[in-house]
Amino acid sequence: xxxxxxxxxxAIIGIASTLICVVAAAMKKKPNDVTILSLxxxxxxxxxxxxxxxxxxxxxxxxxxxxxxxxxxMFTAAMLPxxxxxWAMMERTHWSNYVMGAVGVTVMVMLARMAQIWYGTGLPAAxxxxxxxx
Amino acid sequence: xxxSKAQNADSxxxxxxxxxxxxxxxxxxxxxxxxxxxxxxxxxRAGYQIATQFDEAPVAYLLSAxxxxxxxxxxxxxxxxxxxxxLTATVAICVELAGxxxxxxxxxxxxxxFPHATVWSMFGKGxxxxxxxLPIIGLIWLxxxxxxx
Numbered sequence: 140x141x142x143x144x145x146x147x148x149x150a151i152i153g154i155a156s157t158l159i160c161v162v163a164a165a166m167k168k169k170p171n172d173v174t175i176l177s178l179x180x181x182x183x184x185x186x187x188x189x190x191x192x193x194x195x196x197x198x199x200x201x202x203x204x205x206x207x208x209x210x211x212x213m214f215t216a217a218m219l220p221x222x223x224x225x226w227a228m229m230e231r232t233h234w235s236n237y238v239m240g241a242v243g244v245t246v247m248v249m250l251a252r253m254a255q256i257w258y259g260t261g262l263p264a265a266x267x268x269x270x271x272x273x
Numbered sequence: 274x275x276x277s278k279a280q281n282a283d284s285x286x287x288x289x290x291x292x293x294x295x296x297x298x299x300x301x302x303x304x305x306x307x308x309x310x311x312x313x314x315x316x317x318r319a320g321y322q323i324a325t326q327f328d329e330a331p332v333a334y335l336l337s338a339x340x341x342x343x344x345x346x347x348x349x350x351x352x353x354x355x356x357x358x359x360l361t362a363t364v365a366i367c368v369e370l371a372g373x374x375x376x377x378x379x380x381x382x383x384x385x386x387f388p389h390a391t392v393w394s395m396f397g398k399g400x401x402x403x404x405x406x407l408p409i410i411g412l413i414w415l416x417x418x419x420x421x422x
Contacts, residue, residue, distance in 0.1 A: 205325075208321060211317065211321075215313065215317065222309075223306070226302065226305075226306060227302075230298055230299075230302060232298075232299060234298075234299045234300055234302055234303055235302070237300075237303045238302055238303050238306045241303070241306050241307065241310065245310055
């Protein structure tokens, strides 16, 4: 997997969001502006990444893998902060912050998969984890 | 977003209520979240495998699809209140535990029979053993909330 600035940026935002939410949850805090905005930052990054990817693909660049798989991951990743926010806000306790904390790290793993689809893996397919496709 | 804001406002007024102790509240929501992530990704992956490379390893990919169904049922049953759904969740999670143990053991003893990994291969090693821990945590959670309706 090639690590590009997109992945590095997304990974930093995702990990930061997870850390902020988990620390807030460990401090028994209910979701507040900081944790919710960290989730919003994850969502914003995915939207920028989607727009950037579309522009790059309209240009000379192309995917090593399947287009619909790449955009399937993109769509799911874009839905995760929304779903996580909704699920967390239905019950505002410090547990909601743990729920929101699960989003950032999951998005980061999905970004890694998207980078694999973009650049190719350089590995035989059988060596890949095939099962649940995170 | 409008609904979320409404939910948000409602929840603020509910904040004074006692700390949640039910099966579907508090830590239970985190458990449901993790199950939901596995359900979504298992479904997407199994669908992709079956659609594009089913001939390569039909057994492994059907196993992936079965795992996906188990995760979906477990997620929904954990999220629904009521004794019947608690029982459904218990059965689904027992099937999940049996699946990860049997597939994990078979993949260890006879790796040639499982050249194509599934989520349960090697006891879920490829996923940080979360597939092995999840049903154990799930059953403990259900046991501790066995009276919660």
